Amino acid sequence: MNVNKNSYTIGFASIMVVLVAALLASASIFLSPFQDRNIELEKKQNILQSVGIEVERNDSEIAYSKFIKEEIVLDYKGNVIEGSAFDVDLNVELKKDIENQNLPLYVSTLEDSSTCYIIPLRGIGLWGPIWGYLALKEDVNTVFGAVFAHKSETPGLGAEINQSFFQDYFKNKKIFNDNNEFVSVTVTKGGAPDGDMHAVDGISGGTITSDGVTDMLKERITRYLPYLEANRPSQEILLPIDSTSVVNLISMKNE
Amino acid sequence: MSKETLFSKKNRLLLTDPLDDNNPVTVQVLGICSALAITVQLKPAVVMALSVLFVLSVANVLVSLLRSFIPSRIRIIVQLVVIATLVILVDEVLKAFVYDVSKELSVFVGLIITNCIIMGRLEAFALANTPWKSFLDGLGNAFGYGWILIAVAFFRELLGSGTLFGYPVLEKIGLYELGYENNGMMILPPMALVTVGVIIWIQRMRNEKLIESN
Numbered sequence: 001m002n003v004n005k006n007s008y009t010i011g012f013a014s015i016m017v018v019l020v021a022a023l024l025a026s027a028s029i030f031l032s033p034f035q036d037r038n039i040e041l042e043k044k045q046n047i048l049q050s051v052g053i054e055v056e057r058n059d060s061e062i063a064y065s066k067f068i069k070e071e072i073v074l075d076y077k078g079n080v081i082e083g084s085a086f087d088v089d090l091n092v093e094l095k096k097d098i099e100n101q102n103l104p105l106y107v108s109t110l111e112d113s114s115t116c117y118i119i120p121l122r123g124i125g126l127w128g129p130i131w132g133y134l135a136l137k138e139d140v141n142t143v144f145g146a147v148f149a150h151k152s153e154t155p156g157l158g159a160e161i162n163q164s165f166f167q168d169y170f171k172n173k174k175i176f177n178d179n180n181e182f183v184s185v186t187v188t189k190g191g192a193p194d195g196d197m198h199a200v201d202g203i204s205g206g207t208i209t210s211d212g213v214t215d216m217l218k219e220r221i222t223r224y225l226p227y228l229e230a231n232r233p234s235q236e237i238l239l240p241i242d243s244t245s246v247v248n249l250i251s252m253k254n255e
Numbered sequence: 256m257s258k259e260t261l262f263s264k265k266n267r268l269l270l271t272d273p274l275d276d277n278n279p280v281t282v283q284v285l286g287i288c289s290a291l292a293i294t295v296q297l298k299p300a301v302v303m304a305l306s307v308l309f310v311l312s313v314a315n316v317l318v319s320l321l322r323s324f325i326p327s328r329i330r331i332i333v334q335l336v337v338i339a340t341l342v343i344l345v346d347e348v349l350k351a352f353v354y355d356v357s358k359e360l361s362v363f364v365g366l367i368i369t370n371c372i373i374m375g376r377l378e379a380f381a382l383a384n385t386p387w388k389s390f391l392d393g394l395g396n397a398f399g400y401g402w403i404l405i406a407v408a409f410f411r412e413l414l415g416s417g418t419l420f421g422y423p424v425l426e427k428i429g430l431y432e433l434g435y436e437n438n439g440m441m442i443l444p445p446m447a448l449v450t451v452g453v454i455i456w457i458q459r460m461r462n463e464k465l466i467e468s469n
Contacts, residue, residue, distance in 0.1 A: 009326040034351035
């Protein structure tokens with residue numbers, strides 16, 4: 001048999017491609033239930049981490065149902081709409097217009113029976129997506145904890161955002177200033193000034209990833225402002241903020 | 256042709272030669288980029304070494320089995336398809352059953368596919384030899400690559416972070432109390448090159464076959 005004939009070469013290539021495609025496709029179909037399960041458990045583990053509960057991945061299911069009391073979905077006006085926060089894929093939502101986005105929010109009740117609001121985050125790092133969870137205390141102002149993860153940030157530099165030393169900086173920071181204006185928390189290159197309640201130290205050599213975290217926090221929390229304002233404990237005076245001004249704020253930022 | 260036993264001297268040489276005399280990293284200077292990228296800590300280095308061991312030996316056998324059917328004009332493409340398929344399969348299986356290892360490995364999947372040692376062995380050996388010999392050759396070269404990787408990672412993690420597999424060795428033996436400090440340089444990629452260089456130096460000092468005569 002002459003294996004160098006054109007017809008043989010084309011035939012060989014075609015059969016090879018079909019076989020390999022069939023093999024990989026069936027492997028993917030067969031294994032995806034197991035993979036999805038792992039991803040789901042990890043998501044629960046990460047959500048729990050943001051409220052300071054460290055569990056093994058396999059135990060996250062039980063702890064999750066114990067501490068996470070509500071999985072709600074909001075529209076851009078802050079109204080609760082139908083659906084479960086856990087099923088919302090932020091990657092899909094972020095591609096939609098602001099008015100059509102579903103905003104997932106988790107409400108957690110901790111062991112001391114205090115309430116935490118957990119906002120899922122997703123943004124852009126240097127090389128790929130970054131994501132995480134930000135837990136706010138009952139006053140919807142103080143950060144209880146934050147968790148970040150990334151797909152492909154530079155090891156040793158931007159990738160450090162998933163380390164606890166960095167995430168711990170966020171604890172007890174505030175997202176509103178004394179005049180109740182939203183300022184978010186900024187990751188600051190060269191280190192945050194002492195006592196600044198709205199800034200944390202950046203990662204040396206990881207400036208673009210750090211900026212990605214800043215942008216992600218600002219953009220995501222902004223969307224939740226109507227809900228947060230409405231759920232703020234009553235003694236504070238609220239600034240009138242309606243959904244159109246939120247939209248304006250976002251479009252201004254995008255320009 | 257006289258019948259050869261499975262572990263004849265020649266076959267054993269296929270296994271042992273790449274460990275020293277014909278090491279893919281230190282003698283042929285292949286696969287250097289992964290040796291730099293993932294030797295900051297021992298754990299990923301071991302994971303990488305095992306993955307390459309699997310992919311290289313299986314790919315060698317597959318290509319050797321197919322060697323009389325592969326059209327020579329598209330042989331490189333066929334080799335790439337074999338390697339890529341194996342790597343993706345491994346990754347999928349790990350993702351389903353050993354999720355933590357797969358997270359560790361995800362960055363390296365691309366590095367394994369492009370590892371020139373694997374392509375090099377398929378092209379230079381498996382296409383011209385029987386499956387058994389190719390299997391031994393694959394094992395040998397993967398071991399040759401793996402031990403260098405692990406040796407480099409051992410020194411970089413120990414001297415750079417003071418740990419081994421994440422265990423704080425130097426802290427436990429109380430070296431820090433004597434004023435010792437970790438060498439941050441060891442964590443940076445250039446030090447991997449220097450470490451490989453030192454290994455090559457030592458190897459050439461004691462292995463006369465590698466000393467060029469001029």
